[in-house]
Amino acid sequence: MKIDDDVLDAIRNARCDGPALYLSGQLEDRLYQRVNLALSAVGGKWDRWKRAHVFPINAAEAVAGLLAEGEVTTDAERGYFPTPSALVDEILDLADLQTGQEVLEPSAGTGAMAERIADRGAVVDCVELDPGRAEIIRNQDYARRVTVADFLALPVSARYDRVVMNPPFAKQLDIRHVQRALRWVRPNGLLVAVMFAGLAFRNNVLAADFRSQVREARGTITPLPDHWFKGIRTVLTVIPVRPQLYELAGHRTAEAPVSDQRASQDGLF
Known part of the structure; x- marks a missing residue:
């Protein structure tokens, strides 16, 4: 999935602290949904208590490839469907x-x-x-x-x-x-x-x-x-x-x- 420039900018402007990534400011809803999709594709999950996307590994490492390549492979594109x-x-x-x-x-x-x-x-x-x-x-x-x-x-x-x-x-x-x-x-x-x-x-x-x-x-x-x-x-x-x-x-x-x-x-x- 190709990532739009405004999504990349939002992720670049985020603050990474260990496994947590904190977005800067309040994003417009449609932009946030696209940012969330990109972050989810590399393992980020929104934690409403921390008000951050939390990754199973260091957040900066998790998004490094995404920012460098400007694209990401989603779970659907990988054919990944978790077993109920x-x-x-x-x-x-x-x-x-x-x-x-x-x-x-x-x-x-x-x-x-x-x-x-x-x-x-x-x-x-x-x-x-x-x-x-x-x-x-x-x-x-x-x-x-x-x-x-x-x-x-x-x-x-x-x-x-x-x-x-x-x-x-x-x-x-x-x-x-x-x-x-x-x-x-x-x-x-x-x-x-x-x-x-x-x-x-x-x-x-x-x-x-x-x-x-x-x-x-x-x-x-x-x-x-x-x-x-x-x-x-x-x-x-x-x-x-x-x-x-x-x-x-x-x-x-x-x-x-x-x-x-x-x-x-x-x-x-």
Whole structure:
């Protein structure tokens, strides 16, 4: 998102004190809304008691890139849609978590799922692209490890009993994230992911191969009600990692699924 000059000026004129950013004077309402959107995109949240935007990291560092580049990527542009609390419970029930299991959450956001995973007695590691959101998870101290990285570029360094995830949806990134995540799951493990509903009806190679991959693993793709993500159609995908599939050369089913021309057109099975 390109940032208007008057918004940049308002942020430049603000005072930073540790994690807090104090705007100068009373901004006109429409200007304030645009300033608030820009600050929110880099992790700032309005604190009405402090009368400041508070960041999980030093405020000056948080806005430095925004001021230098004159643009910012919003959560919607990233495909970031936080997982609603009630849906977290449904996801974790499907994951059948057991005390002491090791769980990975890629694209962990601010830890909505990770915290509840820890509450259920499992050990959770998180990967999050945004440093501010990753710092929020670190500060809560329920994750064993928090890695700031692009999950698609992160080398596989461990195996987990479970992977639970709500990856970005844009440009079929959800499919690529799930395929990558399967490489982190141990034999007899399980992956549960929120995904964009388009994977169930798109006929391109990536979507068709993914449906074949889920079918081969005897997994499921189940539609979710539209209200969970403000009208965005989503599904819950559950993929067991069976030993005979895991042992295929190079984890073929995890990262380079085989096409299946018989895959169902609606992808719901």
